[in-house]
Amino acid sequence: MKRYHDLPTLAMKCTLSLLALGLVAFGQAGPVEAAAQIPAAPQSGAIALTGGTVHTVSGAVLQNATVVFVDGRITVVGANVEIPAGARRVDVSGQHVYPGLMDGWSQMGLYEIGAVDVTVDVNELGPINPNVRAEVAVNPESRHIGTTRSNGVLVAVSSPSGGLISGLSAAMMLDGWTWQDMTLQAPVGLLVNWPNPGSDEAQYARSIGELKAVFREARAYHVAHTAAQADGRALQRTDSRWEAMIPVLDGDVPVVVQANDVRQLQDAITWSEEEGVRLVLLGGRDAAYVAHHLVEKEIPVLLTSVQSAPGRDWEPYDGAYSLPARLQELGVDYAIVGGSSAPYANRLPWEAGSAMAFGLSEADAIRAVTLAPARILGLGDRLGSLEVGKDATLIVTTGNPLEYSTSIEAAYIQGRELDLDDAHKQFFRKYMEHVRQKQGG
Numbered sequence: 001m002k003r004y005h006d007l008p009t010l011a012m013k014c015t016l017s018l019l020a021l022g023l024v025a026f027g028q029a030g031p032v033e034a035a036a037q038i039p040a041a042p043q044s045g046a047i048a049l050t051g052g053t054v055h056t057v058s059g060a061v062l063q064n065a066t067v068v069f070v071d072g073r074i075t076v077v078g079a080n081v082e083i084p085a086g087a088r089r090v091d092v093s094g095q096h097v098y099p100g101l102m103d104g105w106s107q108m109g110l111y112e113i114g115a116v117d118v119t120v121d122v123n124e125l126g127p128i129n130p131n132v133r134a135e136v137a138v139n140p141e142s143r144h145i146g147t148t149r150s151n152g153v154l155v156a157v158s159s160p161s162g163g164l165i166s167g168l169s170a171a172m173m174l175d176g177w178t179w180q181d182m183t184l185q186a187p188v189g190l191l192v193n194w195p196n197p198g199s200d201e202a203q204y205a206r207s208i209g210e211l212k213a214v215f216r217e218a219r220a221y222h223v224a225h226t227a228a229q230a231d232g233r234a235l236q237r238t239d240s241r242w243e244a245m246i247p248v249l250d251g252d253v254p255v256v257v258q259a260n261d262v263r264q265l266q267d268a269i270t271w272s273e274e275e276g277v278r279l280v281l282l283g284g285r286d287a288a289y290v291a292h293h294l295v296e297k298e299i300p301v302l303l304t305s306v307q308s309a310p311g312r313d314w315e316p317y318d319g320a321y322s323l324p325a326r327l328q329e330l331g332v333d334y335a336i337v338g339g340s341s342a343p344y345a346n347r348l349p350w351e352a353g354s355a356m357a358f359g360l361s362e363a364d365a366i367r368a369v370t371l372a373p374a375r376i377l378g379l380g381d382r383l384g385s386l387e388v389g390k391d392a393t394l395i396v397t398t399g400n401p402l403e404y405s406t407s408i409e410a411a412y413i414q415g416r417e418l419d420l421d422d423a424h425k426q427f428f429r430k431y432m433e434h435v436r437q438k439q440g441g
Contacts, residue, residue: 043415046084048090050090050092057098065081068081097386098401101401108144110138128214132166152349159189175416185378188253197263254278282301282304287334288323298333306320324352352368353404369402
């Protein structure tokens, strides 16, 4: 996704940014810590979080309980359990332990500053790009990573955008030296932007026809690929676009279709059945109007932007806020993913918190940003709940992480204890020092 001719400019801008950070770091109050955070070292010994309230998400809430993890995996969850000899005990009495939150749709690491073109790497040229891989373009130095994980979001699904077929998204852990370190699983979905019916029926039909032609071409390529493998020979001509779609056609990777209004949702469902692909809907503004169809077809929805105004004059003011609760009541499989913008990924907990304020239970709201997105995107065996055998990707909090007043006291990704400092906290300390100096302190 990077354009090579932009790299010298990007390097120059990164250098200027580092110089600016250096100037900030050495003020009148003396040197302070730099903005960059050091990725955590791998877990070196058993860790036991003891005495806290453990929210397993998949089961009961456990009082005065213990979570033990070794080599990045949870080995013990429960009350009155045996703690391995030599384990480092961390007393979390009076605090809460939750699985790390998951942002199921993001541009984390792909989008930095909207006004600086070379820091935005979400689109590729042309409308058909199934071979675009989000993970290889993720910038581990993004400042949005720190501010997002400070709010409890430890895994983000980075996704390309633009065109008809944007490319392949990837589940990224928000800690690591390189994109390889950060990649938890890739791909997790092929992103398709469903055409907007609008007022141009002919253009809408042409766009859907183009999408069908792409899948027809990819399926023909897959047949040739399979036949060549069966004969023990290599294909004479390869195409990276259709190679990337083989896992989709095999059903190993879902097609994540961005669609919002009733017609888009219904047409996308019909199309997915004709193509025989696994469908996950993204957006879902009108999902409640087709809820029966979604339940019948067992199609999950990744809900975006709960904190938004109604899209039509005749809709109630709380249409978006109450949508998760309505889908819960109707039996639709859903998760809350907020908006895609990396600078606002830290707001994900409050998207779910808003839904909780408009009828969704606390347990269901927590599940909507933990186990639900993990399961929908094929990561439920590793993330989303505190269970033996799953990754030790979890947070320690002062309360419900969906509340504004809650603080994230500690966070672990695969057992690695994270540095929870970030740019927002650094600026807070900087300007508190300014206030202290003004007051003559």
